[in-house]
Amino acid sequence: MSEQENLVLIGNGMAGMRTVEELLALAPDRYRITVFGAEPCGNYNRILLSPVLAGEKKLEDILLNDLDWYAQHGITLHAGCEVTGIDRVRRRVRAADGTEASYDRLLLATGSVPVVLPLPGADLPGVVTFRDIADVERMLAAAGAGRRAVVIGGGLLGLEAANGLLCQGMQVTVVHLAGTLMERQLDQPAAELLRRSLEGRGIEILLEARTEALLGEDRVGTVRLAGGRELPADLVVMAVGIRPNVELARNAGLHCGRGVVVDDTLQTYDPRIYAVGECVQHRGDTYGLVAPLFEQAKVCANHLARLGYARYAGSVTATRLKVTGVELFSAGDYLGAAGGDELVYQDPAKGVYKKLVVRDDRVCGAVLYGDAVDASWYFQLMREHTDVGAFRDRLLFGQAHLGDAGHGGVDAVAAMDDTAEVCGCNGVSKGEIVRAITTKGLFTLEEVRAHTKASSSCGSCTGMVEQLLALTLGGDYSAPEVKPLCGCTGFTHEEVRRAIGENALKSVPEVMRFLEWRNPDGCQSCRPALNYYLLCTWPGEYRDDGQSRFINERAHANIQRDGTYSVVPRIWGGVTSPAQLRAIADVAERFEVPSVKFTGGQRIDLLGVPKERLPAVWHALNQAGLVSGHAYGKAVRTVKTCVGSQWCRFGTQDSTTLGIRMEKLCWGAWTPHKVKMGVSGCPRNCSEATVKDLGVVGVDSGWEIHVGGNAGVKVRATELLCRVKTMEEVLEYCGAFLQVYREEARYLERTAPWIERVGMTYVRRRLVEEADGRRALHARFLESQRHAQKDPWAERAEGSDGAREFLPLAQVG
Amino acid sequence: MNDQASPRAPADSKWLRVGPLEAIPPRGARVVHSRAGDIAVFRTGDDRVFALLDRCPHKGGPLSQGIVFDNRVACPLHNWVIDLEAGAACAPDEGQVQRFPVRVAEGTVYLCLQDSYANGEALI
Numbered sequence: 001m002s003e004q005e006n007l008v009l010i011g012n013g014m015a016g017m018r019t020v021e022e023l024l025a026l027a028p029d030r031y032r033i034t035v036f037g038a039e040p041c042g043n044y045n046r047i048l049l050s051p052v053l054a055g056e057k058k059l060e061d062i063l064l065n066d067l068d069w070y071a072q073h074g075i076t077l078h079a080g081c082e083v084t085g086i087d088r089v090r091r092r093v094r095a096a097d098g099t100e101a102s103y104d105r106l107l108l109a110t111g112s113v114p115v116v117l118p119l120p121g122a123d124l125p126g127v128v129t130f131r132d133i134a135d136v137e138r139m140l141a142a143a144g145a146g147r148r149a150v151v152i153g154g155g156l157l158g159l160e161a162a163n164g165l166l167c168q169g170m171q172v173t174v175v176h177l178a179g180t181l182m183e184r185q186l187d188q189p190a191a192e193l194l195r196r197s198l199e200g201r202g203i204e205i206l207l208e209a210r211t212e213a214l215l216g217e218d219r220v221g222t223v224r225l226a227g228g229r230e231l232p233a234d235l236v237v238m239a240v241g242i243r244p245n246v247e248l249a250r251n252a253g254l255h256c257g258r259g260v261v262v263d264d265t266l267q268t269y270d271p272r273i274y275a276v277g278e279c280v281q282h283r284g285d286t287y288g289l290v291a292p293l294f295e296q297a298k299v300c301a302n303h304l305a306r307l308g309y310a311r312y313a314g315s316v317t318a319t320r321l322k323v324t325g326v327e328l329f330s331a332g333d334y335l336g337a338a339g340g341d342e343l344v345y346q347d348p349a350k351g352v353y354k355k356l357v358v359r360d361d362r363v364c365g366a367v368l369y370g371d372a373v374d375a376s377w378y379f380q381l382m383r384e385h386t387d388v389g390a391f392r393d394r395l396l397f398g399q400a401h402l403g404d405a406g407h408g409g410v411d412a413v414a415a416m417d418d419t420a421e422v423c424g425c426n427g428v429s430k431g432e433i434v435r436a437i438t439t440k441g442l443f444t445l446e447e448v449r450a451h452t453k454a455s456s457s458c459g460s461c462t463g464m465v466e467q468l469l470a471l472t473l474g475g476d477y478s479a480p481e482v483k484p485l486c487g488c489t490g491f492t493h494e495e496v497r498r499a500i501g502e503n504a505l506k507s508v509p510e511v512m513r514f515l516e517w518r519n520p521d522g523c524q525s526c527r528p529a530l531n532y533y534l535l536c537t538w539p540g541e542y543r544d545d546g547q548s549r550f551i552n553e554r555a556h557a558n559i560q561r562d563g564t565y566s567v568v569p570r571i572w573g574g575v576t577s578p579a580q581l582r583a584i585a586d587v588a589e590r591f592e593v594p595s596v597k598f599t600g601g602q603r604i605d606l607l608g609v610p611k612e613r614l615p616a617v618w619h620a621l622n623q624a625g626l627v628s629g630h631a632y633g634k635a636v637r638t639v640k641t642c643v644g645s646q647w648c649r650f651g652t653q654d655s656t657t658l659g660i661r662m663e664k665l666c667w668g669a670w671t672p673h674k675v676k677m678g679v680s681g682c683p684r685n686c687s688e689a690t691v692k693d694l695g696v697v698g699v700d701s702g703w704e705i706h707v708g709g710n711a712g713v714k715v716r717a718t719e720l721l722c723r724v725k726t727m728e729e730v731l732e733y734c735g736a737f738l739q740v741y742r743e744e745a746r747y748l749e750r751t752a753p754w755i756e757r758v759g760m761t762y763v764r765r766r767l768v769e770e771a772d773g774r775r776a777l778h779a780r781f782l783e784s785q786r787h788a789q790k791d792p793w794a795e796r797a798e799g800s801d802g803a804r805e806f807l808p809l810a811q812v813g
Numbered sequence: 814m815n816d817q818a819s820p821r822a823p824a825d826s827k828w829l830r831v832g833p834l835e836a837i838p839p840r841g842a843r844v845v846h847s848r849a850g851d852i853a854v855f856r857t858g859d860d861r862v863f864a865l866l867d868r869c870p871h872k873g874g875p876l877s878q879g880i881v882f883d884n885r886v887a888c889p890l891h892n893w894v895i896d897l898e899a900g901a902a903c904a905p906d907e908g909q910v911q912r913f914p915v916r917v918a919e920g921t922v923y924l925c926l927q928d929s930y931a932n933g934e935a936l937i
Contacts, residue, residue: 451905521840521858524880524887524894547840551878551889559889563875611878809843809854810831813926 004032005104007304008093010083010248012037014046015277015293016109017065022301024073030305033075034101036093039132040080042066045441046132047290047473050323053136053164057438064441076101086252088270105304108249108260108268108275112242112288117152121214126221127236130161142235145169150223150233152211154181156321158239159194162203163323165235173204173231175211175223185319185330189346190353190369197326197351244279244286259286264311266300276300282314289317290473294443302490309490316383320372320470327414329375329470332365332382333357340364345396354396361389373413374398376466387759390719399463399714413467422464425457433465437472445469460713486525488517493529493746500537508534508545522548529747532634535670536742539784552632555806556792557614560607565614567593567606568631569621570667573641573659573679574602583624591617601638601676603629615803618793627791630667634748636675636738639663640688644681644698653698655681658727662696662734668789669738669781672745672754677734690718693751694737696730699723703730707737707763708755716752719760722768733767736777739784740766743777823916828923834862835920842877842886849926852913853877855897857884863897864915864924870895870908900930 007023009016012035020033037043041059048062070077081095092102114129116122128138139161143149149165151158154176162172174181180191181198195205210226214236223231244259255261255269259281266274266282276296278288287293292315302310318331336342340359345352350370356378357365363381368374377399381388388395413422418431436442436451448465449456455465484490491499496515505511508530512522522530527548534542546554557565569584584604588596594608609617618628631637639662642648644655659679666677678689679696689695691711695718697704702725706718721737724730740763745754755763767774796802822830837843837856844867845852851867853876861884867877874890884897894903895910902908914925 519883521882523882524892527880527882547838547881550880555878559875559878561872561890563873563878804836805838805843808846808851809836811846812829812831812924813847813849 005030006102007031007033007105007107008101008103009033009035009107009109010086010093011109011111011277011279012039012043012077012079013109013111013277014043014064014290015111015297016107017043018294018297019107019109019276019300019304020075022297023304026301026307027305031105033073034078034103035070035075036078036081036083036095036099036101038080038082039134041133042069042077042079044133045473048438049130049133049136050160050164052133053130053139053161054167055164056167059133061438083248086248086273088252088273091272104272106273107300107304108273108279109277110245110248110279112278113245114238115241115243116238117211117240119211119214121216121220122238124214124216124220126216126219126234127214127238130157130237130239131242139165139235139237140168143168143170144234146171147234148232149173149235149237150175150231151237151239152223153237153239153241154178154205154207155184155239155241156182156319157242158237159198159321160323161237161239162198163201165237166201166203170235171204172202173206173233174198175206175209175225175231177208177210179208181205181207182321182330185334185367186328186369187335187355187367190328190330190355190367193348193351193353193369194321194326194328198323242278242288244281246279249275249279257281257284264299264313265303265308266296266312267303274300274304282312285314287315287317289319290443291315292317316379318375318379320375327368327370327372327471329366329368329372329378331375331379332363334365334367336365338364343392343396356395358388358392358395361387361392363388363395372470373463373467375470376463384757386757387761390760413464414471422468423452423454423457423461426453428452428454430468433468434472437469443469443473458713485529486523488512488519488522488526489515491515496530497533497537500533506534506538506542508548532670532672532747536784540787553634555611555614556618556628556632556796557609557611558632562608564608564610566631567609567614567617567621568599568603568629569626570629570663571603572663573639573656575641575656575660580624580626583621583626587617587620587624590620593617599631599638601631602640603631603638605631612807615796615798615800615806618796619798622791622794622797628793633670634673635671636663636666636669636677638676639666640676640678640692642680642686644679648681650684651681651698652700653681653703655679655687655696655698658696658698658703658730659687661727661731665731665735665785666738669742669785670788671738671742672747673750675738675741675751691715692718693741694718694734696734702726705730705733705737708752708760710750710752712750714752719755721764732774732778735781736767736774737763739777739781742781742784822918822921823923827925827927828916829926831922831924833920834860834917834922837862837922840881842879842881844875844877845924847924847926849913851875851877852924853886854915854922854924855881855886857881857897862915862917862922864913865895865897865900866911866913868910869893870902870910871906876910 042063043065045062045064051057083093084096085094094100114131128135147170149170149172151162151174154174162174166172180188181194212226213224214220215222220236223233246256246260249260250256260275260279261281262275268275277293296312299310299312321328336357340357343356345354352370355367362385366378416430420430422430433454442448455462485493511530531545531548552558557567593606597605599605639659641656641659645651675693677694678687678692680687680689681698689697691709695706704723705721707721709718710716831845840858842853842855853865853867855863867875869876869888871893874888876886878889879886885894887894893906900910900912912930916923
């Protein structure tokens with residue numbers, strides 16, 4: 001690009017450099033970039049200073065960008081070069097050593113400075129703060145077995161410093177002004193458990209203790225407390241807090257409060273100057289945790305790259321303590337200061353304490369001590385304002401206990417062995433994940449997924465991976481509240497869907513153009529989602545884009561690990577006949593199908609059919625009256641039934657007849673994810689209807705309709721929607737339920753997580769309370785089905801036009 | 814891929830005719846059976862054509878069945894993304910697929926089996 005501008009970054013820390021990295025990803029050539037850093041090294045991971053102090057890691061382990069990285073990206077780095085002045089008129093910055101640089105855009109990321117108490121003796125050698133690698137080196141130099149350290153401040157930083165020094169063999173005393181430890185993050189019972197645990201490790205803790213003076217001749221030797229008590233000290237660490245470093249900005253005449261004031265685009269009052277990180281004050285708040293800083297970095301980069309659409313709206317933050325072996329989590333209004341109910345679980349013998357503050361059926365605060373396995377889940381419920389009314393009685397027992405069983409029994413990850421398997425799908429151990437996080441500098445779930453594959457398949461270990469991230473990095477790194485549809489866009493699923501309807505967008509390229517997709521072709525994640533949303537919004541009108549569908553839906557068969565396919569004919573309600581079985585057997589023999597198996601949904605699976613033979617197999621099945629079973633699609637799969645009152649001596653209702661009618665109503669419907677249904681003739685529930693997306697159970701007086709079950713990764717029992725008297729009513733509810741799910745769930749979201757997200761109260765309102773709405777939904781479903789119910793096999797069977805693409809293009813050589 | 818838009822059919826016998834370009838759907842692929850194994854011939858949204866061995870370097874998945882976007886394909890088995898131009902797996906995955914020279918002349922696709930490339934060097 002010929003018109004390269006100059007971007008100068010002041011502050012070579014995590015927030016500033018993350019912004020540069022985000023910017024390079026968006027617009028690699030827009031700027032000539034110059035970075036000033038007061039510290040003499042590359043950018044390192046400041047939140048891992050505690051492990052360095054504890055001797056678990058070294059500086060080179062926590063470097064995020066080494067000097068080579070700057071050179072490779074053409075960035076001029078002035079390390080160890082403190083900027084002393086900004087001339088906003090001439091647009092130049094000047095450093096202490098005389099170095100100057102001019103800018104078109106300036107990015108301030110000056111971070112924060114530790115608060116130093118104005119005590120007598122605070123300037124003595126041996127008195128340090130805990131902020132950067134130089135502080136850690138000073139502490140390590142003073143440390144040594146048998147020597148004494150006093151840490152002033154019993155907050156997060158102070159306790160991590162105390163633990164680190166203890167690991168270095170020092171005798172450590174923590175002097176804390178307040179009556180409980182970490183009073184800004186913990187309530188009294190949790191703080192008490194923490195105190196006992198730290199004392200058990202050998203840290204002496206003095207509460208309600210005020211330091212009066214630091215004494216010593218040429219070096220600190222004693223800490224004197226109010227009341228006259230004196231503590232011998234070879235090292236004093238002051239960890240009483242941090243404040244935004246705004247001196248440079250203030251001297252340059254920029255508007256500052258506690259921090260440099262920025263708007264939602266991270267711009268300061270000077271339009272050429274942006275600011276990110278701990279030095280920033282946004283909507284009155286300052287942040288000292290890394291997750292919000294990274295969110296800011298993303299938004300700021302978006303504006304520096306002149307894309308101009310991202311907005312930062314503030315962050316909900318959570319805290320963890322990086323002390324090996326202590327599980328502690330705190331977030332939100334943990335004291336319930338704004339009212340609300342406190343749900344508390346306490347087991348003093350096991351050292352477990354959990355408190356959730358719930359207001360209007362929304363989680364608004366949490367403190368977890370001793371067992372923080374569900375921290376990420378609670379945090380997500382908090383940020384998404386999920387209605388927990390339906391399961392608040394089970395909330396404290398954790399996500400594993402939602403539904404009747406589940407992926408429970410997860411160990412506390414902190415206690416897990418390094419070799420323990422975390423991701424069962426891809427065989428990834430705890431040690432591998434932790435190594436990847438520290439050596440590759442990963443911060444988000446997506447990054448861990450990309451590098452290790454952990455949690456990238458079934459996702460059941462997601463909570464554990466998030467835990468490991470949090471434990472390793474000491475914060476909560478779960479994804480920001482509003483998740484874009486995929487990397488090609490900043491818009492969410494909901495925003496994209498709304499845009500499709502409101503602007504009458506009728507094709508995938510049209511949507512991408514209108515919403516300014518970053519990649520004009522999209523990717524393998526967004527194209528299938530857009531195709532589905534268009535299909536659902538414009539039934540009968542939208543022309544399906546096969547190339548935007550996953551192969552199973554393009555080939556109308558299920559791809560297997562060896563590249564062959566499985567074929568599952570529809571068997572209505574799971575009821576078959578000798579003639580049908582004979583026809584299937586004939587096809588299996590004629591085409592030498594290697595494997596024939598019953599599926600979990602009462603169907604017959606013909607496995608191992610090569611793609612080019614599919615049209616012939618379908619033709620043969622069609623001839624016998626069999627059609628596609630849609631076992632391959634994000635679609636209505638099966639209705640599983642028991643024999644019901646036709647045969648069963650316990651049966652109260654005719655479940656097979658209803659199952660067949662439901663399947664005739666619903667087959668062929670494309671849905672956000674697969675949909676499985678079941679009908680049982682009595683509450684003994686032999687068709688396992690209560691773990692289906694929609695399950696119907698016959699009772700003496702009629703039918704119970706249940707929704708939102710799942711027997712997959714996480715077992716979840718259905719919740720009762722309502723009771724009705726007749727089959728006709730069941731069918732109306734069934735169509736309406738499928739339609740509201742089709743219209744409102746995100747692509748690839750099963751009914752169970754969808755219902756957990758929107759709440760059962762909402763689903764009941766849409767389907768039970770609003771009878772007119774239900775009938776309208778059912779009518780829309782029928783209209784959509786009018787276009788959807790065409791056997792896809794017949795359209796592609798041997799002899800049809802559609803069969804061509806199943807054959808090889810040529811045989812050569 | 815410098816000569817793939819060449820207007821006339823190649824005279825050299827090493828170029829094997831595999832079929833009309835229009836038989837390959839845009840953002841799609843077709844399979845060509847060959848003595849070298851199955852070869853996936855891709856056509857991108859902007860009508861560029863690439864030929865790769867139809868085996869993902871991860872677990873051998875048929876790349877021809879994947880979703881094609883830009884000059885990339887996502888393997889249908891485990892979602893590895895392969896760069897069609899270089900035949901290489903996109904970061905952070907690592908792997909290389911064998912590539913074959915391919916050209917389009919007068920609307921017909923030609924494939925060369927003699928010169929295949931198992932690394933990222935430029936195709937003739």
